[in-house]
Amino acid sequence: MSQAIKIKSLSKSFGPIHAVRDVSFDVGHGEVLGFLGPNGAGKSTTMKMITGFLEPTSGTVEVDGHDVLEDALSVKRSIGYLPEGAPAYGEMTVRNFLNFIADIRELRGSTRNQRLNEVIETINIENVIDQTIETLSKGYKRRVGLAQAILHDPNILVLDEPTDGLDPNQKHEVRNLIKKMAKEKAIIISTHILEEVDAVCTRAIIISSGELLFDGTPEQLIAKSEQGDIDHAFRNITMSKTIKS
Amino acid sequence: MNGLISIYKRELTSYFVTPVAYVFIVIFLFMTGVFTFYLGAFYESNQADLEPFFRFHPWLYLFLIPAISMRLWSDERKSGSIELLMTLPVSITDAVVAKYLAAWTFTAIALILTFPMWITVNYLGEPDNAVILASYIGSLIMAGGFLAIGSCISALTKSQVISFVISVVICFMFILSGFPMVLDLFESWAPQAVIDAIASFSFLTHFTSIKKGVIDMRDVIYFSALITFWLYVNVVIVENKKAD
Ligand SMILES: Nc1ncnc2c1ncn2[C@@H]1O[C@H](COP(=O)(O)OP(=O)(O)O)[C@@H](O)[C@H]1O
Ligand SMILES: [Mg+2]
Numbered sequence: 001m002s003q004a005i006k007i008k009s010l011s012k013s014f015g016p017i018h019a020v021r022d023v024s025f026d027v028g029h030g031e032v033l034g035f036l037g038p039n040g041a042g043k044s045t046t047m048k049m050i051t052g053f054l055e056p057t058s059g060t061v062e063v064d065g066h067d068v069l070e071d072a073l074s075v076k077r078s079i080g081y082l083p084e085g086a087p088a089y090g091e092m093t094v095r096n097f098l099n100f101i102a103d104i105r106e107l108r109g110s111t112r113n114q115r116l117n118e119v120i121e122t123i124n125i126e127n128v129i130d131q132t133i134e135t136l137s138k139g140y141k142r143r144v145g146l147a148q149a150i151l152h153d154p155n156i157l158v159l160d161e162p163t164d165g166l167d168p169n170q171k172h173e174v175r176n177l178i179k180k181m182a183k184e185k186a187i188i189i190s191t192h193i194l195e196e197v198d199a200v201c202t203r204a205i206i207i208s209s210g211e212l213l214f215d216g217t218p219e220q221l222i223a224k225s226e227q228g229d230i231d232h233a234f235r236n237i238t239m240s241k242t243i244k245s
Numbered sequence: 246m247n248g249l250i251s252i253y254k255r256e257l258t259s260y261f262v263t264p265v266a267y268v269f270i271v272i273f274l275f276m277t278g279v280f281t282f283y284l285g286a287f288y289e290s291n292q293a294d295l296e297p298f299f300r301f302h303p304w305l306y307l308f309l310i311p312a313i314s315m316r317l318w319s320d321e322r323k324s325g326s327i328e329l330l331m332t333l334p335v336s337i338t339d340a341v342v343a344k345y346l347a348a349w350t351f352t353a354i355a356l357i358l359t360f361p362m363w364i365t366v367n368y369l370g371e372p373d374n375a376v377i378l379a380s381y382i383g384s385l386i387m388a389g390g391f392l393a394i395g396s397c398i399s400a401l402t403k404s405q406v407i408s409f410v411i412s413v414v415i416c417f418m419f420i421l422s423g424f425p426m427v428l429d430l431f432e433s434w435a436p437q438a439v440i441d442a443i444a445s446f447s448f449l450t451h452f453t454s455i456k457k458g459v460i461d462m463r464d465v466i467y468f469s470a471l472i473t474f475w476l477y478v479n480v481v482i483v484e485n486k487k488a489d
Contacts, residue, residue, distance in 0.1 A: 018257035019434070023410060048328070048488065051332045052331075052332060053328055053331050053332050053487070053488060054488050073334050073335075073336065076332055076333060076334040076335075077334045079332070081329075083325070083328040083329060083332070085325060087324060087326045087327075087328055087329050088326060088329065089255070089324075089326055090324065091259060091262055091263055092255075092259070092262070096258075100254075100255045101333075101446050103247075103250075103251035103254070103255075104247070104251040104252070104334065104335060105334070106246055108485070148329070178413045226272055
């Protein structure tokens with residue numbers, strides 16, 4: 001298993017706020033990493049640094065062997081990213097939006113059409129394809145964001161709360177999609193829905209107040225609770241931290 | 246280059262999917278008409294040229310260009326789409342230039358649609374069409390100057406209204422600095438070199454010869470330098486403010 005993402009002593013401060021403190025971990029191809037933590041833990045900030053949107057205050061991020069500061073464009077080419085809230089251009093139709101992403105990702109000719117058709121089918125957005133994005137429901141907006149992220153069939157996927165705001169059926173679909181893509185790709189998903197970890201992740205990381213508190217398999221995480229309950233384990237880990245600090 | 250072209254195409258088409266573009270063009274044409282025929286006394290001048298038409302372009306642009314540029318970056322920041330844009334494989338410079346060029350193209354389209362004015366003057370007399378063409382080009386270059394200021398300012402704030410107001414104020418200063426009234430204020434005490442320097446920053450000073458159909462290299466260099474400067478600052482601001 002080769003390393004797709006290498007993070008070393010990553011820190012980010014916004015003025016006096018230490019959003020991420022000295023976080024290190026690697027993600028390999030074939031891994032689905034569940035990135036857990038309470039609200040404000042620093043999950044989105046970490047993802048923004050991995051995808052090159054934010055510059056770290058200190059520490060390094062390497063994606064497929066490229067340093068995110070030195071070779072930002074290569075990093076951006078190999079990653080598919082769903083930012084928190086799935087931002088898009090609201091006035092565009094889904095079709096035009098995906099065509100724009102295909103343009104900028106340099107998808108051409110038959111590969112382009114094939115990828116567009118494949119993605120529209122797997123993400124199930126055929127029926128809204130000519131609707132403007134601003135008129136879509138939250139669930140569909142999220143799906144368009146996902147479609148955008150996987151369009152160029154990237155090796156590495158960074159998904160910030162991909163199932164947030166979806167109904168149970170949609171959640172189920174998205175999880176299946178992630179599982180389907182998991183074999184060849186390195187995937188990081190942030191979530192605060194813990195059942196998701198058990199359902200799709202091969203590994204879990206917990207951060208709280210910017211600090212890494214746990215890194216292991218979902219089974220090891222569950223073992224942190226006497227009752228064998230993942231919610232309980234999560235509380236154990238994140239609350240003990242709050243009491244200490 | 247691919248990123249630049251993709252964004253340029255997206256931006257330019259986005260002008261025409263909302264009614265805003267059409268409203269803008271109608272207002273632009275209406276205002277050029279009002280200025281030319283009433284304030285410019287186009288008929289009364291009994292001259293077959295478009296000088297009365299071009300004379301008011303700086304004033305027209307003062308309000309209309311910030312109306313185009315106000316959303317360029319502020320909207321991107323407000324909606325959060327800037328995070329998507331900045332994580333696609335495209336450099337900030339390419340994104341800034343692409344958005345700017347799309348806005349400039351849109352302005353050019355609005356300007357081209359004033360062609361009935363040109364038809365009218367050719368119908369009424371025998372104007373020097375080379376002069377008119379040169380004036381059009383000069384006017385478009387000046388619009389580019391206003392746009393660069395507006396684009397840069399729009400990156401400073403998430404509010405389109407604030408972006409509009411600040412852009413108008415800054416553009417106004419760039420017009421005003423060549424105004425005789427303003428220069429008179431300095432006349433009595435400042436050395437001529439200072440007065441010339443202030444005047445040389447003015448869009449009006451550089452537009453005087455342009456509106457007569459003379460494209461002087463110095464004016465072109467002035468506007469190119471101005472555009473480059475403001476777009477450079479634009480890139481720096483986007484770089485620093487993108488995640489705020
Ligand atoms: N642009 C910013 N400016 C100032 N503080 C920020 C900014 N972005 C995030 N933060 C702060 O950093 C911390 C971590 O936020 P975030 O990474 O969004 O958490 P999570 O995604 O885990 O909920 C929070 O305290 C948040 O308020
Ligand atoms: Mg978050």
